[in-house]
Amino acid sequence: DGGITQSPKYLFRKEGQNVTLSCEQNLNHDAMYWYRQDPGQGLRLIYYSQIVNDFQKGDIAEGYSVSREKKESFPLTVTSAQKNPTAFYLCASSMRGRDQPQHFGDGTRLSIL
Amino acid sequence: ELKVEQNPLFLSMQEGKNYTIYCNYSTTSDRLYWYRQDPGKSLESLFVLLSNGAVKQEGRLMASLDTKARLSTLHITAAVHDLSATYFCAGGIGATNKLIFGTGTLLAVQP
Numbered sequence: 001d002g003g004i005t006q007s008p009k010y011l012f013r014k015e016g017q018n019v020t021l022s023c024e025q026n027l028n029h030d031a032m033y034w035y036r037q038d039p040g041q042g043l044r045l046i047y048y049s050q051i052v053n054d055f056q057k058g059d060i061a062e063g064y065s066v067s068r069e070k071k072e073s074f075p076l077t078v079t080s081a082q083k084n085p086t087a088f089y090l091c092a093s094s095m096r097g098r099d100q101p102q103h104f105g106d107g108t109r110l111s112i113l
Numbered sequence: 114e115l116k117v118e119q120n121p122l123f124l125s126m127q128e129g130k131n132y133t134i135y136c137n138y139s140t141t142s143d144r145l146y147w148y149r150q151d152p153g154k155s156l157e158s159l160f161v162l163l164s165n166g167a168v169k170q171e172g173r174l175m176a177s178l179d180t181k182a183r184l185s186t187l188h189i190t191a192a193v194h195d196l197s198a199t200y201f202c203a204g205g206i207g208a209t210n211k212l213i214f215g216t217g218t219l220l221a222v223q224p
Contacts, residue, residue: 031209031210033211033212035214040216040217041216041217042117042201042214042215042216042217043156043201043203043212043214044214045211045212045213048209048211050209058211090155090156092156094210096210097210098143098144098205098208098209098210099144099161099163100210101146101158101161102146102158102210102212103158104148104155104156104157105155106154106155107154107155
């Protein structure tokens with residue numbers, strides 16, 4: 001079955017540590033996205049990529065980094081510069097085009113130890 | 114800069130009743146999406162609205178778009194408990210598929 005796989009489901013970060021969240025899709029989608037969701041709030045865009053080897057900052061990119069070396073994969077690194085990383089992180093993908101809905105993975109819940 | 118506002122933020126309904134969730138956006142957006150999120154889960158795409166006057170229906174949910182008023186509505190007919198979830202609207206901007214999400218409406222349908 002086609003879909004988006006995020007791992008791990010739960011992740012704990014120590015102070016000063018970088019952690020990487022995995023996102024893999026087998027939908028053959030060109031575009032991929034990372035969002036952050038805080039309790040009781042909507043989603044905020046961290047980074048997005050329309051094509052391999054290219055990505056753009058979203059609204060809250062500070063303290064995060066990404067790479068897009070393969071079409072299927074869009075890992076997100078939460079760096080030690082992100083002072084408040086505790087949140088629910090959602091990865092999404094879509095076909096290119098203005099009218100294409102985004103399809104979401106099951107999310108990774110990141111907490112500070 | 115596109116901003117998206119939803120109201121109400123929380124809605125408690127009785128089964129069998131009708132209600133509407135409103136989604137206002139601040140600048141021109143030529144497409145509007147509705148998503149559903151169950152607690153602790155991912156988002157499920159419900160509707161994609163692409164033009165002024167667009168109306169889509171799936172079961173007890175109906176979504177519409179008025180681009181002149183910069184307003185989209187999600188109407189719930191004869192609510193059932195299974196509809197309890199958080200509903201998000203999101204506006205699309207520019208040539209990319211970048212979305213700006215509203216803060217969500219938590220719907221609780223009481224038996």
